[in-house]
Every structure is written in C-alpha cells, then in structure tokens.
Amino acid sequence: MLKAIIAFGSKEVSDEQLTDALWPEADGDVASLSFRTTLHRLRQLIGQEGAIELKEGRITLSPLYCWVDAWAFQRLEEKSEELWKDYRTNHRIKSDTAGIPELIKAYENAVDIYRGEFLPGDHKLSWTISMRERLKSKFIRLIGRLASYYEQGGQWERVVECHERALEVDDLQEEFYRRLMLAFHKIGKNAEALATYERCRKILSLVLGTEPSPETEALRNKIRNSK
Amino acid sequence: MRNFIVRIYRYEKDNPQKIVGVVEEPEIEGKRAFINLDELWGILNPMSRGETILGNDDNPEQ
Numbered sequence: 502m503l504k505a506i507i508a509f510g511s512k513e514v515s516d517e518q519l520t521d522a523l524w525p526e527a528d529g530d531v532a533s534l535s536f537r538t539t540l541h542r543l544r545q546l547i548g549q550e551g552a553i554e555l556k557e558g559r560i561t562l563s564p565l566y567c568w569v570d571a572w573a574f575q576r577l578e579e580k581s582e583e584l585w586k587d588y589r590t591n592h593r594i595k596s597d598t599a600g601i602p603e604l605i606k607a608y609e610n611a612v613d614i615y616r617g618e619f620l621p622g623d624h625k626l627s628w629t630i631s632m633r634e635r636l637k638s639k640f641i642r643l644i645g646r647l648a649s650y651y652e653q654g655g656q657w658e659r660v661v662e663c664h665e666r667a668l669e670v671d672d673l674q675e676e677f678y679r680r681l682m683l684a685f686h687k688i689g690k691n692a693e694a695l696a697t698y699e700r701c702r703k704i705l706s707l708v709l710g711t712e713p714s715p716e717t718e719a720l721r722n723k724i725r726n727s728k
Numbered sequence: 729m730r731n732f733i734v735r736i737y738r739y740e741k742d743n744p745q746k747i748v749g750v751v752e753e754p755e756i757e758g759k760r761a762f763i764n765l766d767e768l769w770g771i772l773n774p775m776s777r778g779e780t781i782l783g784n785d786d787n788p789e790q
Contacts, residue, residue, distance in 0.1 A: 624754050627731045634733060673737050673750065709737065709748055709761045 502539045504620055506553070506562050507569055508632045513559040522628040571619055571636060577611035578639045585646065601650060608647035612666070615640045641671060648680060660684035672704055679717050686724045694724045731755065732772060 505522050506514050520532040527535060540560075544550055552566035562569070584604045619633040620626075648663035664681035667674065678701035685694035698713070698721045705711050713721075731754055738748035750759040751771045762768040 627754060630731060630733065630754055671735075673735070675737065708750065708759065710763060711738070711748055714738070 502543050503562075504623065505628060506560055507571060508620070508629050510632075511562040511569065511572065513561055516555075516558045516560065519560065522626075570614060570616065571632065574611060574614045574636060575639070577607065577614060578643060581607035581611050581643060605647065605650050608643055608650070612640065612644050612647055612663075615643075617670075637670060641667060641674070644670075645677075652680070652684075655687075657684045657687040661688075673708060675701060675705065675714060675717060678713075679720055682717075682720055682724065686727070691724055691727065695721065698724075734768065734772075 502519065502523060505519050509518055509522075516533075516536055520527070520536050523539070524532045524535050540553065540555065544553055547553070547566070549566045552563050554561045554563055564572070581604065584607050588601070588604055615636070619636050620629045623629045644663050644667045648660050648667070651657075651659040651663065661681060661684045664677045664684065667677045668681070671677075678697055682694040682697045682701075685691070685697060698717065701717060702713050705713060712718075733752040733754065734749060735752070736747055736749040738746075740746045745765045746763075747765060747768065748761075748763050749768070750761050751768065752759050760771045762771055
C-alpha cells in the first residue's frame with residue numbers, strides 16, 4: 502500500500518484508486534475491508550498515526566513524518582528546471598555565464614539523488630509504470646543537460662561519468678554513446694572512445710536491428726584517423 | 729488491459745514512417761523492436777500480423 506500511495510503521487514490519493522490497484526478482483530465490501538485493514542497495519546508498522554492521513558476518502562503521506570527519495574528527486578528536478586528557465590530567459594548572451602555554477606549545482610544535486618529505477622522489483626505491477634517512467638525521463642533529461650554544461654566547460658572526465666550513468670539507465674540512447682566517444686577522445690583515450698563505438702554498434706544491432714547513425718560513424722572515423 | 733511502453737530512439741522529420749524504437753510490455757519480460765510505423769502498429773495490434781520477439785536470431789523483421 503505504501504508503494505502504491507507513493508506511485509500515485511503521495512498526495513490526496515483516492516481510496517478507490519488504491520483499492521483498484523491493490524485488490525482489482527475484490528468487490529466493493531471486500532476491497533473496502535482490505536483497504537481499511539491494510540491502512541491500519543501500515544500505520545502500526547510506521548508507528549506514527551499522522552504519517553498517513555485519510556480525509557474524505559483521500560490518502561496523503563505526510564511530509565512531516567516521511568521522507569521519500571522520489572519526492573526529493575522531483576523537488577530538486579523542479580528547482581533545476583526553474584533555474585534553467587530563468588537562465589534561458591535572463592542570460593541570452595552566450596558569454597554571460599553568471600548563474601551557471603548555481604545551475605550546475607542544482608543539476609548535480611538532482612542527479613546524485615537518483616539511485617535507479619523506481620520500485621525496480623515491481624515491474625509487473627502496472628500502477629508503478631507511470632511514476633517509474635516519469636522519474637527516468639526526468640533523470641535522462643537532467644543528466645544530458647548537466648553533461649552539456651560540463652562539455653562547455655571542458656570538464657571531460659565529468660562528461661564521461663555523466664554519460665556512463667545515463668547509459669546505465671538507458672543503453673539505447675545513441676547520442677549518449679556519441680558524446681561519450683567525444684569525451685574520451687578529448688582526454689586522449691581514443692581506445693576507450695572506439696570501444697564505446699563498438700558497444701554502441703553491438704547494442705543497436707542486437708536490440709534494434711540497426712546500424713549506428715552516419716553521425717556516429719563520422720565521429721568514429723574522425724577518432725580512428727586521429728590516432 | 730495490456731500496458732505498453734513505446735520508446736522511440738530515431739525518427740526522420742521528413743519521413744514519419746521511419747521510426748526506430750522498442751516496445752516494452754511490463755507484464756512480460758523482453759522488448760520488441762520496430763524500425764517503421766507498420767512494425768510498431770503490428771506489435772501494438774498483434775492480431776494484425778505475426779509477432780516476433782526481439783533479440784532472437786529468428787526475428788524475420790530484423
């Protein structure tokens with residue numbers, strides 16, 4: 502039940518939504534009894550009555566008693582998005598770099614707290630999909646932007662770290678392989694750059710049945726010829 | 729109700745038929761790849777054509 506409350510957003514989740522998710526086969530009375538019993542047990546387990554508020558058939562996980570990493574990630578993601586929009590609006594001149602350190606810090610804080618998929622052991626539960634995919638997509642966007650700022654600053658070792666992490670989350674994003682190849686090349690690790698190309702080629706062939714894009718091939722040739 | 733996650737990794741602006749990606753069905757292990765709109769449609773509507781499992785060498789679509 503706790504997982505479901507968090508998966509549905511933790512705030513004013515309807516009892517109907519929870520019973521539909523947790524006891525889809527149960528009829529009204531049985532589902533209602535299961536809901537009340539499970540809620541009671543969950544409150545006992547947590548040991549704080551106020552941790553889970555039930556008001557007019559809606560459940561809220563109280564932030565006064567609970568800390569959830571998924572919430573923390575989303576808060577930090579929102580903060581970094583606000584900073585990014587503010588930066589884009591107010592700093593249109595490329596040479597104006599004021600605000601970038603704060604923006605990078607916000608991105609770093611957000612990506613640091615993402616420790617992998619939301620409820621990774623519960624893939625088969627359809628109600629976990631939405632939250633899992635939302636968090637994952639936010640992470641991919643954040644780490645891509647963070648890597649861009651490192652690229653602009655020539656911090657290639659950090660670019661490598663970012664793209665390795667991004668590929669751990671989604672190993673079919675060809676752009677990340679390409680940017681990783683470039684980062685290795687920039688720090689003189691051409692063998693690693695070419696190994697990254699091979700990794701990309703194999704995974705695209707195995708999973709998608711396609712070849713790397715002309716852009717990736719061109720980068721590979723450039724790196725190979727620069728030896 | 730079946731749930732699908734469609735991930736699109738490549739598309740051509742001038743040719744909407746040409747999209748490359750995978751379809752995941754969380755209730756079932758594995759992914760199915762598609763390299764154009766017809767294949768995607770075929771995966772999402774298995775009655776419309778034969779299904780193929782991604783990653784197997786016997787996948788005639790690849």
